[in-house]
Amino acid sequence: MMDNLKQQARSFIEQCYHELGKSPEAIASRWIAIEEEIVKTGSYTHTSEELTHGAKMAWRNANKCIGRLFWDSLSVIDARDHFTCEQVHQTLVEHIRFATNDGKIKPTITIFAPRKEGEVPVTLYNHQLIRYAGYQTEKGVIGDPHSLHFTAYCESLGWKGVGTEFDLLPLVIATAQEAPQWFELAPDIVKEVRIRHAKYPGMKDLNLKWYAVPAIADMLLEIGGIEYPAAPFNGWYMGTEIGARNLADEARYNKLAAVADAAGIERGSNASLWKDEALVILNQAVLQSFQEDGVSIVDHHTAAHQFKQFQKNECQTGRPVTGDWTWLIPPVSPATTHIFHEDYDNTIVSPNFHYK
Numbered sequence: 001m002m003d004n005l006k007q008q009a010r011s012f013i014e015q016c017y018h019e020l021g022k023s024p025e026a027i028a029s030r031w032i033a034i035e036e037e038i039v040k041t042g043s044y045t046h047t048s049e050e051l052t053h054g055a056k057m058a059w060r061n062a063n064k065c066i067g068r069l070f071w072d073s074l075s076v077i078d079a080r081d082h083f084t085c086e087q088v089h090q091t092l093v094e095h096i097r098f099a100t101n102d103g104k105i106k107p108t109i110t111i112f113a114p115r116k117e118g119e120v121p122v123t124l125y126n127h128q129l130i131r132y133a134g135y136q137t138e139k140g141v142i143g144d145p146h147s148l149h150f151t152a153y154c155e156s157l158g159w160k161g162v163g164t165e166f167d168l169l170p171l172v173i174a175t176a177q178e179a180p181q182w183f184e185l186a187p188d189i190v191k192e193v194r195i196r197h198a199k200y201p202g203m204k205d206l207n208l209k210w211y212a213v214p215a216i217a218d219m220l221l222e223i224g225g226i227e228y229p230a231a232p233f234n235g236w237y238m239g240t241e242i243g244a245r246n247l248a249d250e251a252r253y254n255k256l257a258a259v260a261d262a263a264g265i266e267r268g269s270n271a272s273l274w275k276d277e278a279l280v281i282l283n284q285a286v287l288q289s290f291q292e293d294g295v296s297i298v299d300h301h302t303a304a305h306q307f308k309q310f311q312k313n314e315c316q317t318g319r320p321v322t323g324d325w326t327w328l329i330p331p332v333s334p335a336t337t338h339i340f341h342e343d344y345d346n347t348i349v350s351p352n353f354h355y356k
């Protein structure tokens with residue numbers, strides 16, 4: 001066990017310090033200090049520099065991520081000394097404000113204290129920092145069906161939603177000393193975009209909207225053998241995530257028929273490809289609406305071009321690119337991107353993000 005941590009720590013420090021242009025002497029003396037700390041305490045503590053670069057490396061190694069070109073520009077917030085629910089709540093609100101940046105979204109990660117001797121200092125129960133509730137009613141589901149379970153859990157803690165299709169879920173936080181507590185997100189810190197289409201005025205009457213900042217809160221960040229179970233991270237959306245999945249899937253908001261009707265598209269036969277027409281219209285609407293409101297978003301063609309540039313950069317730097325083809329291809333027109341026509345090595349390298 002100890003030796004495994006030593007090996008993970010050693011290979012991390014070697015690669016991290018090499019990338020940061022540090023001297024062999026610096027690497028050697030840092031390694032001696034780490035080895036001593038592991039022998040004495042069974043673990044070791046990252047410097048701010050190691051934490052920052054390690055988090056960037058984890059993004060660079062995220063096989064399912066098409067957005068990795070910008071890995072080195074990640075903003076890293078070190079919150080390893082925040083241990084109460086109230087402190088964590090304030091830090092998460094600050095993360096959302098900083099990352100939203102009035103629409104010019106900054107990819108950001110906040111890193112809370114690592115697991116130590118099996119104890120978890122901070123636990124976040126949300127899948128994403130910002131997400132809509134889902135309610136089971138006799139007339140079917142209202143809101144996001146993906147949130148049914150978590151919404152019920154929030155209600156069991158005493159939270160009460162209004163009952164609209166787009167109720168913001170509360171933050172649910174627990175610490176080693178405190179049981180789970182819920183915190184309502186003030187509506188003014190959550191930027192949202194109303195979905196409309198320049199060519200189809202009927203679209204706005206569907207009253208569709210989506211939040212600006214996707215922020216994953218339920219993954220574990222591993223760096224050099226140290227596990228950070230609470231490390232919420234955000235980027236900006238690729239339009240298809242909202243237009244081809246969140247609002248389109250039958251098991252999500254299931255809006256394609258409504259979009260087709262609003263756009264005056266006959267829903268006669270499958271062969272009319274009415275679903276495909278509605279899908280393109282909805283994805284155009286998402287991109288137009290975000291862009292008009294000055295909120296960062298990327299279309300899947302541009303995202304694929306950026307990923308191609310990422311592959312070139314990594315090749316230039318002599319680092320192998322790993323990737324998960326099944327996730328890297330976009331859900332709309334995948335074969336129009338280079339990704340579809342390439343193979344990717346899905347090896348998991350460290351540092352990285354993991355499901356818990």
Ligand code: HEM
Nearest residue numbers: 059062064065066067107108109233234235236237238353
């Ligand atoms: C900056 C803009 C970014 C874009 C456009 C982007 C795009 C995406 C997309 C489209 C996915 C697939 C999601 C899905 O199909 O549900 C994804 C997955 C992922 N991204 Fe990125 N990403 C960005 C930034 C980031 C950042 C900042 C991080 C972490 C620091 C990150 C880490 C990941 C990880 C770990 C996954 C896989 C999630 C899972 O396994 O469920 N991405 N990204």
Ligand SMILES: N/C(=N/c1cccc(CO[C@@H]2CCNC2)c1)c1cccs1
Nearest residue numbers: 067214215216233234235236237238241
């Ligand atoms: N644009 C994004 N999209 C996602 C990135 C990672 C995960 C997800 C959501 O994944 C869910 C679990 C599997 N599909 C939906 C979405 C980002 C979120 C945080 C940083 S960038």
